[in-house]
Amino acid sequence: MIKEISEQSLRRLPQYLIILQKFLTEGRLYCSASHIADAMQISAIQVRKDLAKIATDEGVPNQGRKVNQLIRDIETFLGYNTVSEAVIVGVGMLGRALISYKGFHDYGVKIIMGFDAATQDIFTINKTPIYSVKVMPNLVKRMRVKIGIITVPKDQAQAVCNQLLDAGVQAIWNFAPVHLDVPEHVIVHHENMAESLAVISNKLKKQGEKS
Amino acid sequence: MIKEISEQSLRRLPQYLIILQKFLTEGRLYCSASHIADAMQISAIQVRKDLAKIATDEGVPNQGRKVNQLIRDIETFLGYNTVSEAVIVGVGMLGRALISYKGFHDYGVKIIMGFDAATQDIFTINKTPIYSVKVMPNLVKRMRVKIGIITVPKDQAQAVCNQLLDAGVQAIWNFAPVHLDVPEHVIVHHENMAESLAVISNKLKKQGEKS
């Protein structure tokens, strides 16, 4: 059964999670939609509607919802309990940062290996083995990895993408600042820091013009 | 004069840019909204409306727009020509990756220095000087830096945020997976990889259920 949820709501859920975890550390057992909304500076109604979509139990009037239950519900909805395996291609600065990032584990993603062109010998980063990119197709096929993360320089990104798809990867998470051409059904997510920067500097500009 | 543009359009502009650059390398001098739309798998009407908002000259029927002019227009709109200075606090793996990332330069952002708690001696990463976090408030104040990038562990993020704001920073770009409390007028952008992952794994899930 597919729960329909808009991408906008979906993107807010992890943000709620971060606020809920803060509430937990503050020792709050219950919280209302308005509490979350205040922290995020969005409307309480919006939060309430989002939560209604994913919560398993009902809220209590004048009290809200149980924080820990809500966290569980969001995590379950986002699939943090079922681990998806991923590989990363490109072990430069960014690749290393992603491999070392412990957060993925919380998010139900495990980077099981990395590949790099400059590597002949096998070595590890934080216990994650790094192989030569030459053996990538074989290994990825054998392990039936679902997610391929691309952190190579932009002139290599398309080639790596093609190889990953050939090897059976179902989704591409691309950090190279280049557009990837893929068949229609393939899932590609382009991570582009320029997007965030666009939002930030637009806000800065607006604020500057106010004065 | 403030050009009104929705955050959604704003986020698409950098994506157009990436596609346009690809067109340039392919030697295309003109392109239409539908060409861009095809590459991104969104509707041509949407692209056309976005472009109408930021283009300085008109498109030509049955030909489209000049690619290089369009690139210039988007870059100008996004402020890639006027450099904003930023500092980064937290020089771990992620911090290093951001400092080394050459893309920022293209996006009109320059990380002029970094700070880290573990640093006593001054050193540099890619010519960017790294100082002890102790001298941060002073330096940031003196240089009137606008943007503060936070890449410290989550338990230090709020403290660093407060210090940056005290030092006069106008916008915070937070990579720590924790919510930051800030005064209302302050610009905060939370970079949360879980957001992207939520989108990706939701798509994966849907695709899995189709079969």
Added chain:
DNA sequence: CTTAATTCGATATTTAATTATCGACTTTAT
């Protein structure tokens, strides 16, 4: 020279997302 194919830009239309309103229900305080 004419026709067909594209594209633009402007104006609807439709769809989706956000916000508002309201009655019912709990807790807390008086």
Added chain:
DNA sequence: ATAAAGTCGATAATTAAATATCGAATTAAG
């Protein structure tokens, strides 16, 4: 006990975003 404040959930209204439609314009092909 009673009143007040806060919350939920459902439905309605509003706003914003995406899509559709159409005439005019330009190029390319026949």
